[in-house]
Structure formats: C-alpha cells, structure tokens
Amino acid sequence: MRSPTWALLLASSALVSADVTTDKQTAASWEESGTCAYYFDNFGKQSPLTETCVKYCEGQNDHGYAQCDVAAYKDIDIPNENSLSILKDEDGDSFVPCSCICENADAEKLIQELLDTVIKGLEKLDEVICAVTVETFKTIAEVGMDFIPGTIELKAAARLVKGAKSFVENGLDAASYFDNWVGKACGIPEWNFDITDMFGDLSGAPNSLGTSIGCKKKNKSSCKKMDPVPDPPKSKKPEKPSQTDKEPPKEDAPPASKSPDKPASKSSSSPAPTSSGSDSCKRDSGCRDTTPCSIKYPDKGGDLEGAVDLIGLFQRDISPASQNRSPRRALLEDRSIEKRTDRKSGKPCSKSPGNEKFVLQSDPFDQNGELDDNVDSYGYSKQNDYCDWSWQGGTVQIKGNKYHSEHVMEWQTVTDFWAKMQIKFGTTQFDSPDPSNPGQVDFCTYWINSWGRDDKAIKFSIDNGPDLTPWQHIARAYPSTKVHQQEMIRLQSNINAPAKANLFTDTIPFIWNLKTMLTYTKTNRNKVLERMRLLIGARTYLLSPKVSTIFKDQKERMGEIIDKLDSEMENHPYVGTDAAGNPVTYKAWKKQGLLDEWNKHMDKKWDDATAKFKKTIDKFGKELKKVHCEKKKGKKMSKGDKEFCGRLVEVSRQYNGVSTFARPW
Numbered sequence: 001m002r003s004p005t006w007a008l009l010l011a012s013s014a015l016v017s018a019d020v021t022t023d024k025q026t027a028a029s030w031e032e033s034g035t036c037a038y039y040f041d042n043f044g045k046q047s048p049l050t051e052t053c054v055k056y057c058e059g060q061n062d063h064g065y066a067q068c069d070v071a072a073y074k075d076i077d078i079p080n081e082n083s084l085s086i087l088k089d090e091d092g093d094s095f096v097p098c099s100c101i102c103e104n105a106d107a108e109k110l111i112q113e114l115l116d117t118v119i120k121g122l123e124k125l126d127e128v129i130c131a132v133t134v135e136t137f138k139t140i141a142e143v144g145m146d147f148i149p150g151t152i153e154l155k156a157a158a159r160l161v162k163g164a165k166s167f168v169e170n171g172l173d174a175a176s177y178f179d180n181w182v183g184k185a186c187g188i189p190e191w192n193f194d195i196t197d198m199f200g201d202l203s204g205a206p207n208s209l210g211t212s213i214g215c216k217k218k219n220k221s222s223c224k225k226m227d228p229v230p231d232p233p234k235s236k237k238p239e240k241p242s243q244t245d246k247e248p249p250k251e252d253a254p255p256a257s258k259s260p261d262k263p264a265s266k267s268s269s270s271p272a273p274t275s276s277g278s279d280s281c282k283r284d285s286g287c288r289d290t291t292p293c294s295i296k297y298p299d300k301g302g303d304l305e306g307a308v309d310l311i312g313l314f315q316r317d318i319s320p321a322s323q324n325r326s327p328r329r330a331l332l333e334d335r336s337i338e339k340r341t342d343r344k345s346g347k348p349c350s351k352s353p354g355n356e357k358f359v360l361q362s363d364p365f366d367q368n369g370e371l372d373d374n375v376d377s378y379g380y381s382k383q384n385d386y387c388d389w390s391w392q393g394g395t396v397q398i399k400g401n402k403y404h405s406e407h408v409m410e411w412q413t414v415t416d417f418w419a420k421m422q423i424k425f426g427t428t429q430f431d432s433p434d435p436s437n438p439g440q441v442d443f444c445t446y447w448i449n450s451w452g453r454d455d456k457a458i459k460f461s462i463d464n465g466p467d468l469t470p471w472q473h474i475a476r477a478y479p480s481t482k483v484h485q486q487e488m489i490r491l492q493s494n495i496n497a498p499a500k501a502n503l504f505t506d507t508i509p510f511i512w513n514l515k516t517m518l519t520y521t522k523t524n525r526n527k528v529l530e531r532m533r534l535l536i537g538a539r540t541y542l543l544s545p546k547v548s549t550i551f552k553d554q555k556e557r558m559g560e561i562i563d564k565l566d567s568e569m570e571n572h573p574y575v576g577t578d579a580a581g582n583p584v585t586y587k588a589w590k591k592q593g594l595l596d597e598w599n600k601h602m603d604k605k606w607d608d609a610t611a612k613f614k615k616t617i618d619k620f621g622k623e624l625k626k627v628h629c630e631k632k633k634g635k636k637m638s639k640g641d642k643e644f645c646g647r648l649v650e651v652s653r654q655y656n657g658v659s660t661f662a663r664p665w
Contacts, residue, residue: 023048023090030097031055036068037087037095040078047089048342053100060102067173069101074224090369114216118170119181121213122163129156130186136160140201161210164202169212169226174199206231293387295530301404301493342367344407344478346415352422352444358453360415360471363480368405371488377403378541379492386529386647389654391537393544403490404497407479408547409554410504414474417562417601418447424597433586436578450589451565452574460572462564470565477561478554487550491541499531500538503609510616511535521623525644528620532651539613539661552664555602563595603663610661617655624648 027048030036034056037049053068078084078096086094125133136156160182167177174195182188206229215223345361374395382388383401392398422443430446432439441449452458457469468476479487491500502511510517512531520528541547569589578584629645631637637645 027052034060034100035097036100037089038068038070038073038098039093039095040073042093045093047091047093049089049095051342053102056100057102067101069099071171071222072098114170115172115176115180117216118166118172118213121216122166122181123159125159125182125185129159132156133160133182133186133188137198140198157205158210161202161205162213164199164205165210165212165226166214167199168203169214169224170216171222171224204229293382293385295384295386295526298384298530299494299534301402301495301497344411346412348415348418349422349444349448351419352442355444355448358444358448360418361475362411362478363472363475363482365407365480366405366485366488368403368490371405371490373397375489376546377490378406378544378547379403379495380533380537383492383494384530386526386533387650389533389650391540393546397490402493404493406489406491406496407554408487408489408550409478409558410501411478412501413504413602413605414478414558416506416605417598418444420601421447421594421597431587433574433589434576435584435586447589449586450574451569452576456576458572458574460568462561462568470569473561473565474558477558484554487554489547489550492537495534495537495541499534500541503538503612504605506608509612510619511612517620518623521620522627525624525628528624529644529647529651532617532620532655535613535616536651536654539658542664543658543661548664555665559595559598559602562598566591566594602665606663613661617651621648621652621655 030049030052034053036052037047039045039047039050050068073096076084078086079094084096086096088094133156137160140157163181164177167173167181177199178195208231212226217223342364343361344365345359347356347358348360349355349358376393376395377397378393379391379398379401380388381390381392381398383398397403425443427442430441430443432441433446433449451470457471459467459469459472461467462473465476476483479485498508499511502508517528517531542551566589570591571588573588574586576584576586625645625648628641629648
C-alpha cells in the first residue's frame, strides 16, 4: 500500500539533525515543528517524543493539545511497509513520526456530535452493569478476557467490548471512552489503571464477545476498518485462573522421580509452622535442594500509583501453556523498561464540578537510566529469590537487578492533600473570588480561582528565589532535574511499584487486588510469598537511615512552601479577564492554616501506610498458614508443603524482626 507523502518526508534522514543524540533533544526540535511519535507496536507508551504536541500547541493561537494524528497510517502494515523509514528511540522501541493536531472549536463540536451519536447507538450502562464495571475491568487486567466470572460480569464485559470497538471504528480514543461514556454513565471520575492498555484489550477482544455498532461518520471512508477477531484456539486443557496462576510446573512440587503427593490444600497434617522446632524445613535453609529459591515468574514492577494488579495478566501470557499472546502483550512482558513519564501528575479536584481536569504536576525528573552511576541503590541482594533476605543499600547497582528512579515521598501524597481539603471543607464554605460569578463555592474552586489557573497564574518570588506561579513553587519543593537532585535514588522496580507506592494509595487497601490475592493463597501460594517479601522490602527501604531522612526533609519542605503560599497569596490576587477581554482583579486568597492541615495529613498518611502494611502481611500470612500449614486430621503433609511452610516461617521472622515502623519526623 502506498504511504502518504508527508509521512515519508517526515521519516527521512532530515527529520533528526545529525548532532541530535537523545530523545529529549529530538523532542525539543519536534516541539517547534509539531511532530510526534507513533509507537505502532506499543501504542500508549509515554516518552519525550509523545509529549511534544503539548508544547507545540501552546503556541498555536492558544489552542490546547488534542492528539498526535496517526490517521495517515490507517490500514498500513507499518513493519512490512518497505517505503517507510522506521525509527527507534533510546529504549530501542520502534516508531514512526506523525503531525500534531491542536484543538479547534469547530472540530471539537464535530467530535462531540460524533461522540453523542456513538453513545446513543450503544446500550445504556445501567446501575446493574455499572455496579460490576470496576471489578470487571480489574478481572480483565489481572487474568484476561477468558476468565470473567458470573453472568452479570460477562454481560458487562460484552457491553464494554462493544463500546470499545465502536469507539475505535469511529476514530474515538481511550480518553473519550472512559471519561465521556463509561465514567460519565457510572459516575467514576478516575481510573486506577492504564486506560490505553485496557482500551486495547477491549477493542481487541474476540467478536464472540462483542462487535462494533458500525461507522457513524458522514464520511464513511474515514472510519477504521474493523477486521474480525476470532476466538483463540482451544487447548486440550482449557486454562482457568487457578490453573494458570500455579507455578508451571509447580515450583514446590516434589521431584518427578518420587511418588507425587496430594495437593497442599487437601493434605496438610503437620502443625502450623512456628519459629521453633526441629524440622529442618521450618527454616528455609534446609529446603533449598528440593525447591528452587529463584523465582521463575517474578513481578516486574509496574508504574504506579493506584495501579491495579496486572501481574496475573503478564503471568498468564508468559506461561509456557499460553500460545495466544497478542503482539502488544508479548512486547510488554519481554521489555523491562521503567514505565515512568518525565513528570508526576495528579488530579486533586476530580470531585469538584468544573475542576475535574485540573492537573497538579511535578517538574521533570531523571529516570533510572539518566541517574548517575554512583546514586544509592536499594533492594535485595538477589532481587527475585524466595530464600535470600540480605539487603543492599549502597552505591553499586547489582548486575541483573532492575531499578526505578525513586523520589521517596510519592507525588500522590501531595495531590491527595488538596483532594482531602476539598472533602474537609465541603461544597459551599467560600466566597467566590471571581467578581463576575459571586456566591458560595467549594474549596477547589476557591483555591484554583484565587491562585490562578495554570500558566495564567501570577508569578512572584519566595525567599529571594525565582519568580514562579504558585503551582511551580509547589513543584519546586519536589525532587527534579532542577532542584534536590541529590534526593533521587534507586529502588528495585518490584519493591517500588506497587509495594511501596500503594502503601500510600488510599484506594487499594491490600496493596494488590484482594480478590486475586485470596485466590492465589490457594492456587499460587509462592506468588503470595514473593509479594510478602517485596512488601517487607518496602518497609526495610523506608526505615533505612538515608531514606528516612529524605522523607522527613521532603515532608517538611513541602509543608514549608504550602505554608508560605498560604500567607503570600493574600498579597497576590489573581488578575483574570471578563467576557469583553478587560482585566478583572479577583478577590485575594485568605489564609486557611494549611500547614497544620498538611502536618495532620502526613501523619495520617504514614499511620495509614503502616497499618496497611500490617493488615496485608497478617491477612495473607494467616490465609497461607490456614490453607497449607495447619494440621488436618488423617492427612500427611507433603515435603513440598513442609518446605513452603518453612519459608512462610522465615517471612514471619523477617516481619516480626522490626518492632516499630515509626514516622520519620
């Protein structure tokens, strides 16, 4: 198929200057030309090359960013199109260049009309469907489309698939699908998973689960052709979650040359393991010869603040029994690239009408590969090993271990503070700062309108520092490429996320998805053991002297800037414009005692995290002990069970080896 002329020109050797060597340098030139990257094999990847349109569109008559236009590659088999010059980024991922599209009022109106038409053609997401929607998404993320339990959940999945395919055919994206359809219909303002990945899973599901309602555009040729997706071939033994998630072959099973023992869940007869006793398998060192210490399918460490558990999905896909991996999933599981963007961001006002899309973000920061070699690195000496508990806290990265760059205090802790202020003050306690819109407003409206929206906010200096907007002052208190770089350190990827990150996430009470983990206690016990080790590693990291000091300094520094802004903003009223474009001075902010609120917020954040740590270890440890290690009348405990229970005792010993998990401040 003939490629579009502009795409061939963009992909020519003139696209990147010969002296440009990094993605960031390339991105800087693309911000001027309005060029962006389309990762055709990894759609949804974020890199400096995918963020260029934001800056470019800022200079296009104040038009905001709309999208990176990939339409020119519609129906083109990019990897096999010889006339295309496929480029690679620093990670080795392939992409082709595209043009940025900036917002346009007329175009936005047409898109909204199309969106309304598509939604009208879909079945309504009623209360029954909405009630299971979130759990259905989690199930899909964890174990894939094949294992959706229950009639209602399957019905929900079918509607969600039908909707996703309809959106794709009509050129509507994941954000429209989740924000304007599912989120709006079900009253869900935010999603704690990667919506692009989920959108890809839904739109790529077999046709037996759902098909598109068809093209609703006036120009039918502009709709995407939807090829039929067949059901995956059936294996001799269909996979089920409980079978798929078992170690393949079961890692704690006895050697094949011996007579097989019965499954642990039906054969435990020895007493529950304790830290004392003569059985050599009550401590792990006596069990290594029979059960390998190396974790065969380890958690890789996802991004992610608020992440749902994606490991079930990955483990299912990489199992030798699985023959039906999609190219996107295969790519994800085979790569060990740190999934982080250049900035941290959050939406603290998602529950405030009119302010749902307000974003509070950090300054850019270095990813793991950009940190100096001598930056302190933390984690287990053997990252993926059931037996080794030795801890690394030095400057040398251990070969073969995977790391993330780490800020210590999660950015979500900052955005959560403002979200909690919105909840605390309710909806009608403040006089509107906007003289053209008098009346009572909620906290977020008062806060944002007083301090100024985004780049239109007033700039001023604090303590003889640079002139910055209030939002930039907050960002400057957080580690970045600009300031506090000495606080950036390394932490092993699967300890960092989700174990450490989700300790400070309010929406996930047991670090990982509870339903999945309870299933794993019966069907994939070594996975639970592995994750308990990772969580204990997160505690070890947070209690390390240097890490504890960094956390304390960051908490106090952020509190100090919030306190200064609380006072300074009384002297810097925001100046906006009225409908005619004339300047209008808003009412100045009134001091709210934010420092005291911040300190109480941080105390609770830490206390909640330590309580969550204890609750998670206690719950899953108790479940594992009950299922696999308690004496059952007339049942003999297999050697594999004894070995597993010995390791569980070691987890308990490590857990109880630290008497306090005290606040760093």
